[in-house]
Amino acid sequence: MNIIKITALVGLATLVSACEDFQVTQQGPDKSVDRGIDKKHLSQLEAGIWVDPNGCDHWIIDDGVEGYLSARLDKYGKPVCSGVAPPTQTVGDFKKGSTGLIGDPV
Template sequence: MGTRFLAAAIAGLTLLGACTKLDHGVDHGIDSGDLATKVKWGIYVDPDGCDVWLADDGVEGYSVVRLDPKTGERVCSGVLPPGYAAGHKRGSAIPDFL
């Protein structure tokens, strides 16, 4: 009886925790703030030849597929060969230890 109650309580708390709405455009860590203005972004070209916004915030890293704002399609500009990155690759004074 006690084990079932404990399992049900943990499951309930897990479900309630999943209901929390987080703004994924905001860094909630040590150097918290709006990612669009705080982090300097670079470009990575994926194996398909399409652009990906790339930023390294020290502890965290971010990548966002670049989309055309009018069509919503992926942008494949051809500015670099697939597998290459260019632009600002470090967005914070927090060092990477890896």
């Protein structure tokens, strides 16, 4: 019985160890690099704005394989609620082939 448990534990540890194939910094995974096929830095991708149900803005990037979303904050760390679009709508050319029109669904 113990040999079965040990074998299962070693097999599980081997499977889990293969999950992290990207660079890890002291704070965790480096999320400033696009992990898709094109391997571009996020600063090279076009960001759009998605307005949440409360009316506050979020930066959004979609390269077709991965997507990124983060709150749009002012210099004091408070949410920006600009009214650039109705709630739950997007603005900007944030994905390949996007028309970038107001009202594109997320």
